[in-house]
Structures are given as structure tokens and as C-alpha cells.
């Protein structure tokens with residue numbers, strides 16, 4: 001068990017799963033978001049922080065052993081917004097972590113770093129990155145920053161290329177990309193407990209029949225996803241008869257969108 005785990009973006013969808021379900025691996029959860037959070041319960045600390053504010057991030061990270069970095073703009077957006085939250089925010093976090101001697105960061109990357117690969121391809125951690133959006137580019141930046149801070153300072157990161165983590169898969173694409181909340185929490189638990197992970201790229205996906213991604217390189221973690229999207233297939237296929245926009249690409253509609261706020 002570690003002493004204190006910082007969770008950024010704790011007010012979002014995944015942060016809510018963590019707050020409700022992550023029991024055991026950390027004595028104290030330090031929960032943070034730029035938005036308001038409900039008051040701290042037992043074993044919790046709450047600190048409001050904008051990740052783009054360097055001084056506030058230094059303060060936030062102090063005394064933390066590990067960080068689950070969820071805080072970000074989590075969809076395609078204009079560059080100026082991504083620049084603050086995702087690029088500058090992630091840089092501020094890594095700098096603060098280096099200065100505070102944090103051991104490990106679990107970075108919420110995204111499938112949108114590889115979203116321009118066709119759906120026929122099967123990918124592992126060696127796949128070339130093909131971001132499908134500015135959002136995807138911001139996550140590529142985070143993965144590269146993580147690599148730099150491991151090679152230069154030995155700061156470990158698991159780059160979690162999360163598929164689609166919701167209560168249920170919502171469309172045909174998610175039959176391939178769904179990560180159940182339970183599998184997300186068990187993955188986080190394994191990553192906190194592992195003695196050493198180095199710099200690791202992982203796909204956050206449940207045991208779906210038609211998954212596009214392999215984590216065979218990370219067998220040493222002993223993570224076995226327990227859920228699959230199959231029970232939802234019939235309902236989804238009945239509801240969604242036509243292929244959706246972007247269904248040729250792993251990133252789905254992100255691959256066919258324009259640049260938001262283009263100049």
C-alpha cells in the first residue's frame with residue numbers, strides 16, 4: 001500500500017469511478033480538479049487546482065507517492081484550450097513530480113493517439129502513433145513527456161491508452177473499444193502495486209471479442225480484464241444498423257472531424 005495517491009481530474013467520469021471504487025492501494029486519496037468537488041470523506045483530501053497554474057500544481061503534488069493523471073480536456077477542442085489543460089497542465093505535473101520525487105505516474109492517454117489506424121489492423125505497444133485529432137496530439141505529447149522523464153530522471157509512467165470507459169458500451173465502435181469501470185479499477189490497482197513498470201504503454205480495453213489492441217507485452221502485471229462487450233452486442237447492432245461516421249478508423253468520428261477553431 002502506498003501512502004498518498006494524487007488523482008487529477010477527480011470530478012470527471014473516470015474520477016468518479018476512482019472515488020467510488022478504488023479501495024485499498026493507497027492510504028490517502030488526494031482528489032483534485034479545476035471544478036468543485038464534494039467535501040473530503042474518510043481517507044480523502046480535496047484540493048482544487050487548475051493544472052495550468054504552475055505554482056498551484058507544485059503545491060498539489062507535494063507529499064504524493066504516485067499520481068493518477070486524469071485531469072484534461074477529454075474530447076476534441078480548439079488548440080488554445082488544449083494548450084492550457086493538456087499540454088501545459090501535463091508539463092506542470094511532470095515538473096512538479098520530478099521536484100517532489102514522485103515515483104510513478106499513471107497517465108490517462110487515449111486511443112486517439114492511434115486513431116488513424118484502420119479498424120482492420122491489430123496493434124500492440126510498438127504501433128506507430130497516428131493521432132486523429134488535436135486532442136490525440138495532446139496525448140502524444142503527454143506520452144513523449146513521460147518517456148523523457150523516465151529516460152532522464154527514472155520517473156516511471158504507465159501511458160494508458162484508454163478505449164471507451166463508461167458504464168456500458170454505447171455504439172458499435174465501443175463493442176471493440178469498451179473498458180468496463182471494473183476493469184479500469186483493477187488495472188489501476190495492478191499498476192499501483194507492481195514493483196517496477198519502467199515506461200509502459202498499455203491499452204485500456206476489456207476482453208471484447210473484436211478488440212483491436214494487445215497488451216501481451218504487459219503480461220507481467222497479471223492484469224486480466226473480466227468484462228466483455230458481448231452482452232450488449234445484440235441491442236447495439238439492432239439500434240445502429242448503418243456504419244457511423246469514421247467507422248473505417250479506430251478513432252471513429254474523431255478521424256473525420258475538422259480542426260476546431262481553425263484559423
Ligand SMILES: NC(=O)c1ccc[n+]([C@@H]2O[C@H](COP(=O)([O-])OP(=O)(O)OC[C@H]3O[C@@H](n4cnc5c(N)ncnc54)[C@H](O)[C@@H]3O)[C@@H](O)[C@H]2O)c1
Pocket residue numbers: 008009010011012013014015032033034035049050051052069070071072073074075084085089108109110111161162163164165166
Ligand atoms: N472516459 C474515456 O473513455 C476516456 C478515453 C480515453 C481517454 N480518457 C482520458 O481519461 C481522462 C479522464 O476522462 P474522463 O472521461 O473522466 O473525462 P472528463 O472530461 O469527464 O473529466 C476530466 C476532468 O478534468 C478536469 N479538468 C479539465 N481541465 C482541467 C484543468 N486545467 N485543471 C484541472 N482539471 C481539469 C475537468 O474539470 C474534468 O472533471 C482524460 O484525461 C481523458 O482524456 C478517457
